[in-house]
Amino acid sequence: MTAPVVVCSWTGIREEPPEETEAALTLGRSVSAGLGVGLVWLVVGPAPQDCAEVAARHGVGEIEVISDPKLSTGLADSFVEAVCRFLGDHPAGLVLFSQTFDTRLVAPLVAGRLGASVVMNALDVAVEGDGLEVTAAAFGGDTRVVYRAATGRPCVVALLANSVVPEPASSPSSPTVSEVPVDLSEVHERVRVLDPARAEGPRLEDAEIIVAGGRGLGSPQNYKLVEQLAEALGGMAAASRPIVDDGWIDSSRQVGLTGKITRPALYLAAGISGATQHMVGCSAAKTIVAVNSDPDAPIFRHARYGIVADCNEVLPELVRAVTQVSDSHD
Amino acid sequence: MRIVVFAKEVLDPDAVGAYAVSGGLVVDDDGNITQSTIPRLMNGYDEQAIEAALRLKDSGLECTVVVASIGSDQTAMLRHALSLGADEVVAIEPPEGPMDCHVVASILVAWVASVGGADLVLCGRQASDDDQGVVPALVSVGLGMPLVTLARSVEMPGLGQPVQVVRVTPDGDEKVEVDLPAVVTVSSELGEPRYPTMPQKMAARKVNPPVLTTQELAVGAGGLEPAVVVARQFVPTLKGDCEIIVGEGPAQLADELVARLVENKLIKAGR
Numbered sequence: 001m002t003a004p005v006v007v008c009s010w011t012g013i014r015e016e017p018p019e020e021t022e023a024a025l026t027l028g029r030s031v032s033a034g035l036g037v038g039l040v041w042l043v044v045g046p047a048p049q050d051c052a053e054v055a056a057r058h059g060v061g062e063i064e065v066i067s068d069p070k071l072s073t074g075l076a077d078s079f080v081e082a083v084c085r086f087l088g089d090h091p092a093g094l095v096l097f098s099q100t101f102d103t104r105l106v107a108p109l110v111a112g113r114l115g116a117s118v119v120m121n122a123l124d125v126a127v128e129g130d131g132l133e134v135t136a137a138a139f140g141g142d143t144r145v146v147y148r149a150a151t152g153r154p155c156v157v158a159l160l161a162n163s164v165v166p167e168p169a170s171s172p173s174s175p176t177v178s179e180v181p182v183d184l185s186e187v188h189e190r191v192r193v194l195d196p197a198r199a200e201g202p203r204l205e206d207a208e209i210i211v212a213g214g215r216g217l218g219s220p221q222n223y224k225l226v227e228q229l230a231e232a233l234g235g236m237a238a239a240s241r242p243i244v245d246d247g248w249i250d251s252s253r254q255v256g257l258t259g260k261i262t263r264p265a266l267y268l269a270a271g272i273s274g275a276t277q278h279m280v281g282c283s284a285a286k287t288i289v290a291v292n293s294d295p296d297a298p299i300f301r302h303a304r305y306g307i308v309a310d311c312n313e314v315l316p317e318l319v320r321a322v323t324q325v326s327d328s329h330d
Numbered sequence: 331m332r333i334v335v336f337a338k339e340v341l342d343p344d345a346v347g348a349y350a351v352s353g354g355l356v357v358d359d360d361g362n363i364t365q366s367t368i369p370r371l372m373n374g375y376d377e378q379a380i381e382a383a384l385r386l387k388d389s390g391l392e393c394t395v396v397v398a399s400i401g402s403d404q405t406a407m408l409r410h411a412l413s414l415g416a417d418e419v420v421a422i423e424p425p426e427g428p429m430d431c432h433v434v435a436s437i438l439v440a441w442v443a444s445v446g447g448a449d450l451v452l453c454g455r456q457a458s459d460d461d462q463g464v465v466p467a468l469v470s471v472g473l474g475m476p477l478v479t480l481a482r483s484v485e486m487p488g489l490g491q492p493v494q495v496v497r498v499t500p501d502g503d504e505k506v507e508v509d510l511p512a513v514v515t516v517s518s519e520l521g522e523p524r525y526p527t528m529p530q531k532m533a534a535r536k537v538n539p540p541v542l543t544t545q546e547l548a549v550g551a552g553g554l555e556p557a558v559v560v561a562r563q564f565v566p567t568l569k570g571d572c573e574i575i576v577g578e579g580p581a582q583l584a585d586e587l588v589a590r591l592v593e594n595k596l597i598k599a600g601r
Contacts, residue, residue: 076477077476101499101500104463104479105467105477105479108463108464108467108468109467109470109471109477111464111467111468112435112467112468112470112471112472113471115552115557116557117430117432117557117558118431118432118462118464118468118557118558119462119558120461120462120463120464121461121462133561134558136460136461136462137461138459138460138461138563139341139343139346139347139350139458139459139461140343140347140458140461141566142343142346142347142350142351142565143346143350143355143357143363143563143564143565143566144563144564144565144566145361145460145560145562145563146361146560146561146562146563146564147430147558147559147560147561148558148559148560148561149557149558150555150556150557150558150559153557155558190476190508190509190512191476191477191478191506191507191508192492192506192507192508193504193505193506194494194505194506194507195503195504195505196504197497197499197500197501197502197503197504198501198502199500199501199502200502203500203501205500209596209597233597241518244518245518247521251498251518251519252502257461258455258456258517258518260500265596266591266596266597275347276347276350276566286596287591287594287596289587289591290572295574298351298568300570300572300574301568301570301572302568302570302572303572304571304572304573305572305573305575305587305590305591306572306573306574306575307574307575307583307584307587308574309580309583310580313580314580314583314584316580317580317581317583317584317585318584318587318588320581320584321581321584321585321587321588322588322597325588325592325597326597326598
């Protein structure tokens with residue numbers, strides 16, 4: 001295999017977190033070294049200001065920028081067309097995306113157009129002989145599946161958030177920067193936005209402190225305890241999937257594989273068992289605290305601190321204790 | 331109009347999760363979970379895709395809802411689809427050898443072509459076994475249809491009109507429209523699927539869903555060659571360094587925890 005590893009990032013309507021792009025560059029570098037091929041960073045949409053600096057830090061050989069104004073709309077057809085044309089002219093062995101809401105849609109479309117193999121929810125890519133093995137989360141994260149990609153066709157991989165720790169290259173590179181001319185004037189966007197999403201207020205993804213509630217709360221009324229503690233801590237309230245599915249809480253508060261991927265300093269899980277599908281959304285938290293009446297709940301295997309008790313009894317006391325500490329003077 | 335829904339039979343993800351957590355999940359050398367005690371059921375998102383199709387029908391739209399599934403012994407699952415209100419069902423016997431999402435998509439594309447096309451293809455957002463969620467995208471490419479993902483609702487003002495989809499995005503709901511034919515994936519936010527009534531169940535029990543073989547379909551060249559094969563499957567290990575706070579009653583437990591959070595500068599004393 002001589003075709004390079006291409007890390008593809010898209011600055012569409014929603015920002016891709018820079019640490020996720022760097023995680024993809026870190027993994028891309030290790031695969032390109034393993035295969036003895038080059039590392040290319042394909043920047044789709046307006047290039048980030050510090051793009052050359054980031055690329056150098058990660059040992060990128062070439063930066064290719066496709067910056068047609070159509071690519072800033074966040075719509076899929078222009079993106080897929082642009083990336084497929086680039087990859088048609090510059091075949092890649094591995095095309096690596098960091099998995100976001102937007103790339104979850106477009107990465108498989110690119111793979112379909114290229115006849116490439118495709119693996120989503122990836123945690124790692126390893127060089128095995130002359131081919132690639134991709135490890136991905138399955139069954140909501142309860143298991144890992146290792147896929148062996150067929151040789152002789154490109155492989156498209158979307159890397160799950162928080163799966164690779166970004167690390168700079170041992171020696172920085174001096175990447176070349178090229179603007180890729182792609183004429184997208186003929187591309188007709190088949191999906192039309194009638195009413196765009198409007199982010200209201202702070203986002204869970206940006207929260208430093210999150211208090212999340214689950215079925216252990218027992219009833220929808222008790223969710224207010226979660227909200228009260230979140231307020232006392234100056235954080236945000238979140239939820240696990242079961243109580244969202246049961247209609248207690250809006251899905252905009254859902255943390256997990258099919259919800260938000262968060263990375264707070266403190267994540268306090270109340271009445272949440274810790275199913276892997278939930279943990280995918282909070283495992284990057286610096287400190288996880290669990291309150292659960294079941295001492296065998298998997299959440300305790302992820303937590304730094306645990307309280308084995310009914311969260312409905314502990315939460316009001318936590319609100320009191322936090323308020324006392326906040327009101328005290330050093 | 332013809333609405334096609336793809337349904338996949340999966341191992342009950344809750345049962346797999348329970349076995350994985352207890353350390354008792356049995357996986358063979360090929361990466362297959364072999365426990366016969368794990369129930370097989372229709373992928374929950376696919377059931378919601380059927381629900382989305384039935385809601386369109388309920389809205390007065392003149393349409394036929396066809397549910398197709400690839401797999402052996404799909405009778406129970408397809409009867410369930412019939413009892414929910416599907417007009418037609420079909421099982422497609424899988425080819426010999428391993429299947430990946432490319433193979434599945436190639437077969438589904440060939441089947442859609444064999445029945446004269448579809449106006450709307452509805453799928454669950456992902457299958458709750460492999461969670462890949464790429465078959466709808468590959469099918470949309472194969473059929474040359476646009477793809478709209480993660481629908482909370484799917485509505486059509488009338489025949490020949492574009493379909494309007496409310497998508498669940500990280501920034502809240504987004505409303506889009508797309509001309510048919512199109513592929514739309516359905517998310518859990520669509521809400522609970524309906525339950526079949528007893529008479530519907532009884533009626534469905536009398537139906538033997540037709541079974542096609544892959545050989546009967548004109549699958550495109552290379553369509554049955556998988557692009558990825560499963561090398562292995564395993565349960566990840568967890569580190570686990572949890573300090574269980576001890577104390578007399580909720581008040582003391584709370585004080586002890588908060589003291590540790592302050593100590594670690596996770597929360598600040600004083601404002």
